[in-house]
Amino acid sequence: MPLKTIKKETADTLMLEWVLHVKDYKLTLNKNRCAGCQICSLACPKEAIKVEKCPKLDGEKAGKPVVDVDLAKCNFCGICDILCPYGAIRVNLDGKHLLSVVEKESFPQLIRDIQVDTSKCPIDCVECEEACPLGLIRVSRLTPDVKTVESVSPLEHEKSVPKLKVDIQREYCPCCRVCEVKCPEGTIRVRKFLNGKININTEKCPTGCKDCLDVCPITGALYLSDEDRRVHVNEAFCVYCGACKIVCPVEEALDFKRTRINHTSIRSGTWNKALERLASPVDMTKELKTKGSLKARESVKKRVALKETQNA
Amino acid sequence: MPRKTTQAEGKAKKGKRSSKKSESKPMPKVNEPRIGVFVCQCGSNITSVMDVEELTDYAKTLPNVVHAENMNYPCSFKGQEEIIAAIKSNKLDRVVVAGCSPRLYEPTFQRCVSRAQLNPWLFEMANIREFSSYCHKTTPREATEKAKDTIRMAVAKARLLEPLEPIELPMTKKVMVIGGGIAGINAALDLADMGFKVYMVEKTETIGGYMALLDKTFPTLDCSICIEGPKMVDVGRHPNIEIISFADVLEVEGNVGNFRVKIRKNPRYVIAKNCTGCGECKDACPIEYPNYADMYLGVRKAISVPYDQAVPLIYTINRDYCIECFKCVDACGARQAINFDQKPEAIELNVGAIIVSIGYDMYNPKDLEWTGYGKYDNVFTALEFERLILAAGPTGGKVIRASDGQKPHSIAFIQCVGSRDINMYEYCSSFCCMYTLKHAVMLKEKYRDGIDVYVFFNDMRSNFKGYEEFYNRAQKSGVKFVRVKLENRRVTEEPETKNLTVHGETEDGKPVHAKVEMVVLANAAIPQQTAPELARILNVPLNKDGFFIECQPKIRPIDTDVPGIFLAGACQGLKDIPYSVAQGSAAAAQAASVLRKDSWTVEPLVAKVNEDLCSGCRVCESACGFHAINVEKAGDKQLAKVTEGLCRGCGVCASACPMDAIAMPNYSDRQITAQIGAVMQKETRA
Numbered sequence: 001m002p003l004k005t006i007k008k009e010t011a012d013t014l015m016l017e018w019v020l021h022v023k024d025y026k027l028t029l030n031k032n033r034c035a036g037c038q039i040c041s042l043a044c045p046k047e048a049i050k051v052e053k054c055p056k057l058d059g060e061k062a063g064k065p066v067v068d069v070d071l072a073k074c075n076f077c078g079i080c081d082i083l084c085p086y087g088a089i090r091v092n093l094d095g096k097h098l099l100s101v102v103e104k105e106s107f108p109q110l111i112r113d114i115q116v117d118t119s120k121c122p123i124d125c126v127e128c129e130e131a132c133p134l135g136l137i138r139v140s141r142l143t144p145d146v147k148t149v150e151s152v153s154p155l156e157h158e159k160s161v162p163k164l165k166v167d168i169q170r171e172y173c174p175c176c177r178v179c180e181v182k183c184p185e186g187t188i189r190v191r192k193f194l195n196g197k198i199n200i201n202t203e204k205c206p207t208g209c210k211d212c213l214d215v216c217p218i219t220g221a222l223y224l225s226d227e228d229r230r231v232h233v234n235e236a237f238c239v240y241c242g243a244c245k246i247v248c249p250v251e252e253a254l255d256f257k258r259t260r261i262n263h264t265s266i267r268s269g270t271w272n273k274a275l276e277r278l279a280s281p282v283d284m285t286k287e288l289k290t291k292g293s294l295k296a297r298e299s300v301k302k303r304v305a306l307k308e309t310q311n312a
Numbered sequence: 313m314p315r316k317t318t319q320a321e322g323k324a325k326k327g328k329r330s331s332k333k334s335e336s337k338p339m340p341k342v343n344e345p346r347i348g349v350f351v352c353q354c355g356s357n358i359t360s361v362m363d364v365e366e367l368t369d370y371a372k373t374l375p376n377v378v379h380a381e382n383m384n385y386p387c388s389f390k391g392q393e394e395i396i397a398a399i400k401s402n403k404l405d406r407v408v409v410a411g412c413s414p415r416l417y418e419p420t421f422q423r424c425v426s427r428a429q430l431n432p433w434l435f436e437m438a439n440i441r442e443f444s445s446y447c448h449k450t451t452p453r454e455a456t457e458k459a460k461d462t463i464r465m466a467v468a469k470a471r472l473l474e475p476l477e478p479i480e481l482p483m484t485k486k487v488m489v490i491g492g493g494i495a496g497i498n499a500a501l502d503l504a505d506m507g508f509k510v511y512m513v514e515k516t517e518t519i520g521g522y523m524a525l526l527d528k529t530f531p532t533l534d535c536s537i538c539i540e541g542p543k544m545v546d547v548g549r550h551p552n553i554e555i556i557s558f559a560d561v562l563e564v565e566g567n568v569g570n571f572r573v574k575i576r577k578n579p580r581y582v583i584a585k586n587c588t589g590c591g592e593c594k595d596a597c598p599i600e601y602p603n604y605a606d607m608y609l610g611v612r613k614a615i616s617v618p619y620d621q622a623v624p625l626i627y628t629i630n631r632d633y634c635i636e637c638f639k640c641v642d643a644c645g646a647r648q649a650i651n652f653d654q655k656p657e658a659i660e661l662n663v664g665a666i667i668v669s670i671g672y673d674m675y676n677p678k679d680l681e682w683t684g685y686g687k688y689d690n691v692f693t694a695l696e697f698e699r700l701i702l703a704a705g706p707t708g709g710k711v712i713r714a715s716d717g718q719k720p721h722s723i724a725f726i727q728c729v730g731s732r733d734i735n736m737y738e739y740c741s742s743f744c745c746m747y748t749l750k751h752a753v754m755l756k757e758k759y760r761d762g763i764d765v766y767v768f769f770n771d772m773r774s775n776f777k778g779y780e781e782f783y784n785r786a787q788k789s790g791v792k793f794v795r796v797k798l799e800n801r802r803v804t805e806e807p808e809t810k811n812l813t814v815h816g817e818t819e820d821g822k823p824v825h826a827k828v829e830m831v832v833l834a835n836a837a838i839p840q841q842t843a844p845e846l847a848r849i850l851n852v853p854l855n856k857d858g859f860f861i862e863c864q865p866k867i868r869p870i871d872t873d874v875p876g877i878f879l880a881g882a883c884q885g886l887k888d889i890p891y892s893v894a895q896g897s898a899a900a901a902q903a904a905s906v907l908r909k910d911s912w913t914v915e916p917l918v919a920k921v922n923e924d925l926c927s928g929c930r931v932c933e934s935a936c937g938f939h940a941i942n943v944e945k946a947g948d949k950q951l952a953k954v955t956e957g958l959c960r961g962c963g964v965c966a967s968a969c970p971m972d973a974i975a976m977p978n979y980s981d982r983q984i985t986a987q988i989g990a991v992m993q994k995e996t997r998a
Contacts (some may be wrong), residue, residue: 075601
């Protein structure tokens with residue numbers, strides 16, 4: 001008998017489900033978090049995800065590219081979930097966010113390297129909370145008995161013991177570093193997990209078009225220059241998701257490529273292929289070589305250490 | 313029949329028939345045929361309508377007839393001896409028996425005349441029973457005249473009969489069994505034990521068929537895989553059996569004794585000879601997908617076997633789901649059994665006989681809206697239920713609802729879902745009644761009073777050994793049987809509790825309703841999906857329901873119309889396990905009776921091509937319904953070539969041939985024109 005499958009789509013979510021008698025696989029796409037960046041579709045080993053440009057209406061802003069998942073091809077492996085920089089896709093097994101590919105070490109995880117040292121936080125400061133383009137940061141104040149108080153501005157008598165707590169919803173954070181730059185005291189340190197290069201070719205870029213800017217979820221990564229009415233890039237903030245590249249109407253107007261992805265170290269054919277598509281074959285080979293030389297170095301180290309112990 | 317003269321040329325004396333006058337009958341000259349006519353009384357079958365003496369006397373007047381007599385039962389031992397004696401004493405060289413249909417008795421009389429050192433093809437039969445006495449009972453005079461015509465025609469043809477020699481075809485002492493279900497397994501084991509090489513071709517990854525997926529078997533409640541498993545292992549280990557699993561039969565050419573089979577072995581991406589079946593790859597694999605062997609209630613890994621008892625125990629990678637992380641390659645290590653570059657393998661076999669045992673399929677009742685299947689969570693098919701109650705199944709033998717995972721307190725079984733319905737499948741699926749009784753008894757014995765079991769049936773079919781007793785056992789165990797009409801049945805659901813109500817109507821029109829927590833449908837069994845394709849490949853016809861047609865439903869239920877191809881199991885007609893097993897063994901015996909011969913004898917009544925006349929136009933090729941004639945390159949010419957083992961001697965090619973290049977031995981134009989001439993001879997009529 002055929003498998004019971006469900007596909008539901010609402011304005012906010014897209015949901016796919018395999019309802020087996022003993023197991024329940026569910027993939028949920030949160031359309032509000034999704035930037036339409038194509039990373040999932042590039043990484044999907046079953047080519048089940050399609051990202052298509054949203055038709056643009058005259059005089060309106062460019063819409064986010066639309067993501068669709070093919071129920072017939074999807075195998076609920078969760079690789080899209082792992083790689084989505086915005087955490088827009090969740091694959092659940094029996095309602096739990098447990099991914100077999102992670103458990104069996106057959107696919108790496110992204111390293112979201114975010115460090116916060118709240119001891120340096122000035123009282124009253126909510127710069128990071130306000131700066132985060134995705135609204136993922138929440139600053140709250142702790143009372144001496146470590147209870148959270150809603151308001152940040154402390155009561156008069158508490159001024160002597162300032163203590164702030166910065167909560168970051170890491171699973172949704174694309175590591176754009178806006179908070180790091182905006183923080184007046186250097187409390188937050190963020191390392192990007194996606195690295196690459198982006199450049200707008202001013203000769204090709206049509207004047208007045210700001211489609212890329214419309215879809216970019218990171219405020220400040222792209223900006224409209226007052227001088228030439230064209231969009232410019234601030235690479236400091238760009239997360240290299242590539243949503244801009246999809247909507248750009250002119251070929252070669254936007255040079256975009258990913259080079260390196262920060263991830264947990266793992267041996268996996270699926271990852272090599274994903275990296276090849278997300279970055280380039282050259283970058284994939286580079287990573288493989290690095291892994292190889294690291295391994296060689298380690299084995300040499302071990303041998304030397306062994307000899308030393310023997311000599312000793 | 314088009315007028316042809318080719319066969320007549322240079323062969324025989326022309327114009328013989330027109331010179332005959334019954335009164336002034338000259339004795340046959342030297343070298344002229346000497347014909348004996350034997351008129352059968354056939355008890356009262358013929359004599360009650362016609363006067364056989366008159367027929368005998370009439371036969372004596374016909375040209376070249378030197379002896380005529382009537383006797384009761386020439387087919388009997390005594391009758392045959394009399395015929396032999398008459399042949400010898402009268403030096404007969406042609407024999408005509410006027411009696412019944414040649415369909416049954418021609419071979420008997422052919423053997424009889426050959427015992428008198430006469431070529432068996434110098435024998436002709438005149439059917440005066442079916443053609444005259446049976447169908448013209450009320451008009452004996454006309455019947456007798458018609459019988460005379462029939463005899464006259466037979467004699468006219470007998471005069472021109474030519475001695476023929478049977479054709480001997482070489483025999484390959486190997487056999488192919490298509491389909492590794494319980495019927496095919498038995499056929500293969502029997503043949504292998506007799507010493508024949510058996511190729512078992514299986515479409516899926518493992519042999520075993522549906523029986524391997526069942527929990528228990530009725531009426532004994534034996535564990536199904538426990539009794540089939542050892543047989544599967546025997547097949548896997550038998551030195552004479554080669555299993556070609558995960559393979560499709562693409563093409564079958566040739567005829568009995570020498571079938572040439574083309575098979576495509578699909579890639580498993582695992583090297584069979586290196587795979588030890590240890591399962592370490594499966595443990596390393598991160599991907600799961602719905603398992604067809606669990607009726608999609610459970611899952612299996614992207615590299616796995618469908619169930620632990622699989623034979624051959626070779627793992628398979630499903631590339632539809634595999635993400636190619638190569639963790640399995642690491643796990644397999646030095647065994648190096650995994651090869652992602654494996655390609656489909658083409659296999660060519662030469663076999664002498666073929667057994668078809670491809671089994672059946674199950675109808676998906678989602679189109680039958682009244683059942684609620686696919687719409688309501690707690691409606692299951694019988695096979696799904698089988699996997700639920702199976703201890704090795706996805707739920708570990710717990711019967712639980714899909715909606716909340718709880719054990720139901722009441723279950724209704726609904727019979728005849730799709731079957732016995734003239735709009736769906738008119739036939740009875742034959743084993744549903746029994747497996748429903750089995751499920752009901754198993755539930756009652758497992759949960760005692762903790763469960764109410766209803767069976768909504770129309771007719772309970774529990775014939776065969778031990779089945780009625782099993783029905784009684786079900787009734788005694790407290791299963792409630794509700795007889796309802798097949799019409800107006802309906803299942804509805806309460807949306808909050810996901811409980812179901814079965815609505816029906818009793819035979820006297822009273823509505824019945826039963827509130828239950830789970831419904832199990834006895835959905836129709838249907839022909840295997842691949843049956844039409846295989847029927848085309850083998851040129852064995854299917855009946856209107858899609859099951860293979862046997863040669864004769866009563867006395868030849870194993871043979872097909874194609875010599876050397878036999879049927880076993882549910883592909884011939886739905887049947888349960890004991891009867892599939894019996895039919896498997898029967899097919900093996902039939903195949904062995906063919907394979908044990910050193911050559912296969914074919915009647916010489918096959919089309920013969922005159923190569924000088926054939927233009928290679930291919931008209932005969934498209935006319936032949938048996939793929940028995942093909943145009944092939946021969947030297948610098950295209951010539952029609954007859955595959956003698958496939959030709960049934962129907963003569964369609966001969967009449968279609970625009971060049972008159974095809975002749976049918978003993979059905980030549982000359983012989984048929986002689987018969988037509990004889991029947992048109994008005995002056996000889998009384």
